[in-house]
Amino acid sequence: MSVVVVTYNSEATVGETLSSVADQTYPTDRYEVIVVDGGSDDGTESIVAEFDATFHVVDGGTIGACRNHGVDVATGDYVAFTDSDCAVPTTWLRSHVDRIEGQHDDSIVGVGGPNRPFPDDPWFGKLVGSLQGTVFGSGGSPQSHDIDEVRTVRSVAACNVVYDATVFDSYRYDDAINVGEDAEFHFRLSEDGYRFVFDPAITVSHHLSADFGAYCRKSRSYGYAMARIQRRHRKLIRWYSALPSVALGCGTLAAAVDLTSRKARYVPLLFASFLLVSAYATAQVYRERRSPTALLVPLMLAAQYTCYGIGFLEGVATRDPAPQELP
Known part of the structure; x- marks a missing residue:
């Protein structure tokens, strides 16, 4: 198993992410942690050095390029992704592996779950999380919208996903895409008949927009990226x-x-x-x-x-x- 964490100027949050990844019920000798940095100019690298993780730099790289680099250096049969502003539960890897190994369908290439605000996030971030849990606040996307059953979907969020590594023999993220790279990648997979299993019980904590300005900027960037x-x-x-x-x-x-x-x-x-x-x-x-x-x-x-x-x-x-x- 390879866990890839993509980061950029995340010294304030990446320690929390890596600490949660290190504290897994999954055997520590069965997974590696890979941090791929897009060229941070803060103290991200020094924080990462405190953990048992390899650090790679793709200077000026997009999120898509950083994800691909993580895939290139990964050695596991499965490749898990989370982001440097997330924290995963202790059962994260075990739950994903159990779920994906329980599938007997060649069209299933990965497993994902929802992301929710941290319990101690500012009230506005929690409000954003609650709004995204509604169909009108999420556009119906499974990574945000509340879904209370395991189901097959076309796309999941790349901050909470585990892939069968063999999918990367034929498919990769788009190096040119910095926002929405997961939607684009999963669209190509879905066009060729591949699907993901969405498990609502496998939840990660995610720092969402902390104020109204950040919320508006992110909405605009999502619209631009999707177009x-x-x-x-x-x-x-x-x-x-x-x-x-x-x-x-x-x-x-x-x-x-x-x-x-x-x-x-x-x-x-x-x-x-x-x-x-x-x-x-x-x-x-x-x-x-x-x-x-x-x-x-x-x-x-x-x-x-x-x-x-x-x-x-x-x-x-x-x-x-x-x-x-x-x-």
Whole structure:
């Protein structure tokens, strides 16, 4: 078993990650820990040196390139990934291995699970985690949206996944992709008929956006990345990815029509639809958190959809680089 941790300027969190990886019920002599750094200029390397892990630098490398380097130096029959702002439970490796070895389906190439905020994270990060646990806050992606049963899915989050290493004989991450590299990689796998098992019991803790600004920036970067990936493949990877941009366009058109006609017809309808969606998400978040902070959900959804939609449009409009041949 090889555990790969991709990092960049993570001196504040990578120690927590590696400490959790070292504290496993899985036999220590049966797994190695590989840290791949994208060229940090902080104290990340000195923190990693305190642990039984090999340290590799891909200076200026994207997340995709760093993941591929980890695969290149891995020696295990399975390759596990988590990120340097995560912490895994003590049963993480054992649970993944038991689950993947229990499969008797050649189409299954890996196992993944959800990621949730740390118990001691700021209240805003916890609120983000609760919102992502709703279908409207996650877009239905299994790595975030609450799913309470083991099921087969097309994609999982790369911060909580174990692959059968043989998959990398024919497939690799895209070196050119820095955000959404897991979605793109898993899309290619799914197009060829491969699937993952999602186990909701195998949960990792993940530091989510700690404030509103970071939340908006991340939403925008996700939108941009998804548009770039879909332009690259000339195909919808996730059917709902364009909806925020379409909603922005429809809202702008509705406002223009209402202003021109001097009658409030379409904007109130769109606003009422958004209120229904946000009310449903707010109720779900409140049921989980039992906190008045759930009342911020409509604002957060509006910001998420707007920033994601703007990022998606930017990604559509940005000129493509030269195509890269991928296995």
